[in-house]
Amino acid sequence: MVPHAYYRYFLWIAIAATFCLLAAEFTSLQRRQQNPAVDSASAGAPVENARLPPASSEILIPRQIWQIFFAPPDVKTLDKGSTYASDWISMAPGYLYTLVGDEDAAAFVDSSFASSRPDVAATFHALKNPGQKSDFLRYLLLWHRGGTYSDMDTRPLVPVEDWLLPPGKRREIGLVVGLEWDSARDGYYDENTRDVQFCQWTIAAAPGHPVLGRMVNHTIAALHDVARQQGRTLDQADFSNFQILNSTGPAAWTDVVFEEIRERDSRVKGLKDLTDLRSPRYFGDLVVLPVESFRAEFSDEWGLNGWRKDRRALVRHYYRGGWRTHD
Numbered sequence: 001m002v003p004h005a006y007y008r009y010f011l012w013i014a015i016a017a018t019f020c021l022l023a024a025e026f027t028s029l030q031r032r033q034q035n036p037a038v039d040s041a042s043a044g045a046p047v048e049n050a051r052l053p054p055a056s057s058e059i060l061i062p063r064q065i066w067q068i069f070f071a072p073p074d075v076k077t078l079d080k081g082s083t084y085a086s087d088w089i090s091m092a093p094g095y096l097y098t099l100v101g102d103e104d105a106a107a108f109v110d111s112s113f114a115s116s117r118p119d120v121a122a123t124f125h126a127l128k129n130p131g132q133k134s135d136f137l138r139y140l141l142l143w144h145r146g147g148t149y150s151d152m153d154t155r156p157l158v159p160v161e162d163w164l165l166p167p168g169k170r171r172e173i174g175l176v177v178g179l180e181w182d183s184a185r186d187g188y189y190d191e192n193t194r195d196v197q198f199c200q201w202t203i204a205a206a207p208g209h210p211v212l213g214r215m216v217n218h219t220i221a222a223l224h225d226v227a228r229q230q231g232r233t234l235d236q237a238d239f240s241n242f243q244i245l246n247s248t249g250p251a252a253w254t255d256v257v258f259e260e261i262r263e264r265d266s267r268v269k270g271l272k273d274l275t276d277l278r279s280p281r282y283f284g285d286l287v288v289l290p291v292e293s294f295r296a297e298f299s300d301e302w303g304l305n306g307w308r309k310d311r312r313a314l315v316r317h318y319y320r321g322g323w324r325t326h327d
């Protein structure tokens with residue numbers, strides 16, 4: 001593409017973002033007026049290990065879609081096909097949709113955490129890598145406000161309301177996580193690969209969910225550990241690709257989710273006990289979905305041409321996030 005085509009693309013994104021933000025703000029204003037429980041949940045300080053009042057008496061996870069768009073430094077990673085915002089909007093009728101950009105992110109973090117958790121705000125502002133910022137921000141949004149987060153390079157295949165969960169269960173579910181990698185089904189093991197990994201490109205959570213509270217703390221500690229090892233402050237620290245994955249990314253997320261599962265179910269001793277998952281597995285209010293749910297292309301990767309018919313296939317991931325890699 002010629003440079004001015006990129007420019008047009010940015011303009012398009014800016015217009016879309018502004019429209020979505022205005023629409024979301026307007027709807028949320030309306031909803032807050034109708035429902036004071038939402039107001040107290042979104043304006044107050046995050047409550048840890050205590051469930052905030054649900055936005056609707058029917059389900060714990062609010063009907064809200066979050067996406068994050070931080071302009072990456074290398075504009076070549078963008079192309080017009082890399083966003084499915086309109087699919088998220090059309091697959092989630094009756095939901096609020098919010099696209100969060102750099103300035104919205106900073107404003108959200110300051111208004112939500114600057115006084116109640118200055119360590120959270122300081123950590124967020126010290127991050128330079130947009131991938132790490134986006135990782136940390138999704139945990140903060142879900143912890144404080146709840147809803148469904150999904151990366152810009154994901155496409156929903158079925159309405160979010162239909163996500164597999166039987167109606168009776170839906171009301172009790174506070175955290176939906178999917179496998180990104182299942183060694184028993186992906187078909188190979190090596191010493192560097194974990195037996196399973198949970199993806200964090202798509203997560204749905206109730207506000208104040210304890211796993212998110214843990215993840216926020218884990219991330220802050222892990223980031224500062226890396227900086228301390230280098231004798232630097234966080235804003236000057238250098239992160240390898242592995243250190244990103246292991247501080248804010250899916251490796252860290254896997255550790256935290258797994259810790260919670262192990263505490264809830266004594267039969268689960270190691271990640272291997274979660275392999276070969278074929279259908280949702282429940283651990284109290286936490287549900288783990290099989291690898292094809294948030295990585296719908298899984299069956300196609302194995303030549304099975306299956307995802308169009310597989311009712312477990314919910315979200316397709318296009319792996320276009322070029323900003324994470326450091327190498």
Ligand SMILES: *[C@@H]1O[C@H](CO)[C@@H](O)[C@H](O)[C@H]1NC(C)=O
Pocket residue numbers: 048210213214217
């Ligand atoms: C997270 O850290 C804060 C501040 O250090 C602490 O008050 C809180 O109990 C911790 N929460 C969890 C879930 O560990």
Ligand SMILES: *[C@@H]1O[C@H](CO)[C@@H](O)[C@H](O)[C@H]1NC(C)=O
Pocket residue numbers: 221222225246247
């Ligand atoms: C990954 O992060 C955890 C949590 O901060 C840390 O304990 C561990 O040492 C890290 N792993 C490596 C290989 O650096």
